[in-house]
Amino acid sequence: MGRQTFAWFTQPPAVGDPRLSKAAGFLERNVVALAKTLDHAARADETARRRGLLQKLDPRAKCVGIFAWILAAAATSRLAVVGTIFALAVALAVLSAVPVRTSLGRVWTGVLVFTGSIALPALFLTPGAPVCRIPLLEWNVTAPGLLAATRLVGRAETTATLAALLVLTTPWTHLLKALRTLRVPKTAVVILGMTHRYLFLLLGLARDYFEARRSRQVGRLDNAQRRHAATATAGVLLGRSLALSDEVFMAMRARGFRGEVHLLQDARFRTRDGLALAAFVAVAALGLL
Amino acid sequence: MKEWRLLYELRDLTYRYPEVTALDSVTLDIAPGERIAVLGANGSGKSTLLRVLAGLSFPNVGSVRFDGTELTEDTLAGETFAFAFRRQVALIFQNPDVQLFNPTVFDEVAFGPLQLRWPRGEIVERVQLALRQMEIEHLKNRAPHRLSGGEKKRVSLASVLVLDPDVLLLDEPTAALDPQSQSQMIDFLAENHGAKTIITATHDLPVVGDIADRCVVFDAGRVAADGRPDAILHDEALLLRAHLLYRHRHRHASGVVHSHPHLPGPHRHD
Numbered sequence: 112m113g114r115q116t117f118a119w120f121t122q123p124p125a126v127g128d129p130r131l132s133k134a135a136g137f138l139e140r141n142v143v144a145l146a147k148t149l150d151h152a153a154r155a156d157e158t159a160r161r162r163g164l165l166q167k168l169d170p171r172a173k174c175v176g177i178f179a180w181i182l183a184a185a186a187t188s189r190l191a192v193v194g195t196i197f198a199l200a201v202a203l204a205v206l207s208a209v210p211v212r213t214s215l216g217r218v219w220t221g222v223l224v225f226t227g228s229i230a231l232p233a234l235f236l237t238p239g240a241p242v243c244r245i246p247l248l249e250w251n252v253t254a255p256g257l258l259a260a261t262r263l264v265g266r267a268e269t270t271a272t273l274a275a276l277l278v279l280t281t282p283w284t285h286l287l288k289a290l291r292t293l294r295v296p297k298t299a300v301v302i303l304g305m306t307h308r309y310l311f312l313l314l315g316l317a318r319d320y321f322e323a324r325r326s327r328q329v330g331r332l333d334n335a336q337r338r339h340a341a342t343a344t345a346g347v348l349l350g351r352s353l354a355l356s357d358e359v360f361m362a363m364r365a366r367g368f369r370g371e372v373h374l375l376q377d378a379r380f381r382t383r384d385g386l387a388l389a390a391f392v393a394v395a396a397l398g399l400l
Numbered sequence: 401m402k403e404w405r406l407l408y409e410l411r412d413l414t415y416r417y418p419e420v421t422a423l424d425s426v427t428l429d430i431a432p433g434e435r436i437a438v439l440g441a442n443g444s445g446k447s448t449l450l451r452v453l454a455g456l457s458f459p460n461v462g463s464v465r466f467d468g469t470e471l472t473e474d475t476l477a478g479e480t481f482a483f484a485f486r487r488q489v490a491l492i493f494q495n496p497d498v499q500l501f502n503p504t505v506f507d508e509v510a511f512g513p514l515q516l517r518w519p520r521g522e523i524v525e526r527v528q529l530a531l532r533q534m535e536i537e538h539l540k541n542r543a544p545h546r547l548s549g550g551e552k553k554r555v556s557l558a559s560v561l562v563l564d565p566d567v568l569l570l571d572e573p574t575a576a577l578d579p580q581s582q583s584q585m586i587d588f589l590a591e592n593h594g595a596k597t598i599i600t601a602t603h604d605l606p607v608v609g610d611i612a613d614r615c616v617v618f619d620a621g622r623v624a625a626d627g628r629p630d631a632i633l634h635d636e637a638l639l640l641r642a643h644l645l646y647r648h649r650h651r652h653a654s655g656v657v658h659s660h661p662h663l664p665g666p667h668r669h670d
């Protein structure tokens with residue numbers, strides 16, 4: 112049912128041929144990509160309910176364990192360590208029935224676009240021996256530049272993958288509760304909870320707006336018009352969702368929410384959770400040696 | 401001096417958003433068990449009033465008392481009062497989307513009782529009862545944000561009815577419902593719900609007589625009238641002034657244009 116509701120996201124825009132106006136369609140395609148990612152986030156609770164390795168673990172053990180790996184990946188200067196943790200994370204995803212191509216693939220492209228654009232200048236600007244030359248621009252890619260860029264992107268991809276794994280294999284409310292038992296401050300947990308709700312709102316709004324806009328659009332828009340429409344939509348969406356998030360918080364307070372998360376079933380910390388946690392921490396420690 | 405205890409006492413209450421004054425020196429008394437319809441055009445301050453009554457927004461000027469206690473950030477920060485108040489007073493938002501934030505309908509309905517730390521066994525029982533009451537048992541494992549508008553409304557109602565509140569604040573409960581769900585909702589509001597106080601914000605004049613014993617008309621943030629539904633609904637001049645009636649032009653086959661007041665919104669046929 113979810114797939115059907117959001118099917119139009121994945122279809123090409125009804126108006127305008129993307130092949131004809133690549134540059135102008137860029138913004139619109141980005142907004143659509145964002146919407147797809149959000150839709151995906153909306154489905155995280157479905158993967159969280161599947162039977163898999165990580166789903167069986169106590170959320171607290173998972174939080175601490177994955178966080179240890181994130182720390183290791185962020186702190187190490189060795190690419191091999193980052194690469195190993197990345198490979199382990201992908202293996203865990205497979206064992207936890209997390210769809211690697213769709214779920215993680217989306218995270219990977221997203222991170223690549225963002226950090227890639229930050230890392231790109233480093234390729235040329237870091238002083239050092241040139242390894243190759245960009246033909247037309249006559250710019251040199253330096254060896255230290257290449258290393259720095261790879262390290263930046265590799266680290267970002269790995270930490271994002273780990274964070275995605277945690278979110279995709281833990282029902283959201285259980286995750287919040289785990290964070291609270293791990294003494295993460297109430298405010299931070301409330302903000303996280305709100306962000307989650309906020310994403311759903313944004314998704315719903317985005318859908319309504321696109322549908323409304325498409326339904327009123329007749330004929331083909333030129334590039335400038337499409338650019339304008341896409342930016343205008345993004346602006347309106349942001350404004351409206353901010354106003355709504357206020358109301359969401361009110362709605363939570365109205366039903367007695369005071370920053371503490373309460374669940375019907377409290378998780379039990381068993382031996383296997385302890386073992387898994389020890390394994391996580393051991394791998395992280397090895398990486399940092 | 402007082403003959404009966406008042407539930408709410410609003411005194412010269414003013415609430416301002418940065419650009420507009422949404423409520424302008426409102427003075428209002430509400431007794432326990434009253435069924436009140438808050439009428440008013442778009443932007444007249446109905447939703448803001450309900451938020452104030454729900455202890456979510458606090459007046460800039462003036463005061464609001466609930467059962468003798470003034471509602472302020474401070475009084476609601478105290479755990480004992482906040483628990484008692486949230487348990488007694490429930491608000492259904494105009495936009496159900498803002499109210500539904502749990503992964504499943506079951507979790508959604510269980511959210512309130514869990515926050516108020518009821519015993520777990522009792523929670524499960526009460527949630528099931530509320531789902532049955534709203535005829536949404538079959539939806540219990542669905543994600544609330546993927547339901548239809550009418551289904552969302554039912555879920556939000558179940559999620560507050562589960563607490564068995566004494567005061568129900570409803571913001572446009574019949575908006576976006578199909579005629580059958582609309583009439584079920586009205587029947588629900590019209591049925592005797594014990595001693596519940598029900599305050600409904602609406603522009604749906606034809607249903608007012610069924611759901612309220614008292615009407616408060618708002619116009620630009622001020623109380624324009626307060627009285628029995630039959631008196632208010634027959635005061636054409638008042639309703640026109642408050643933009644609750646409009647002059648509707650019919651062009652008949654003869655080509656003659658009549659101009660006479662009309663009740664906006666669908667009429668109910670029983």
Ligand SMILES: Nc1ncnc2c1ncn2[C@@H]1O[C@H](COP(=O)(O)OP(=O)(O)OP(=O)(O)O)[C@@H](O)[C@H]1O
Pocket residue numbers: 354417418419420421422440441442443444445446447448449494
């Ligand atoms: N979050 C907000 N920020 C700023 N102004 C607001 C906000 N919410 C409402 N207002 C303004 O306050 C006034 C009263 O709004 P309110 O929502 O209480 O009206 P209402 O009677 O519920 O209207 P409707 O019938 O359209 O729901 C309006 O002028 C509105 O523009």
Ligand SMILES: [Mg+2]
Pocket residue numbers: 446447448494571
């Ligand atoms: Mg309103």
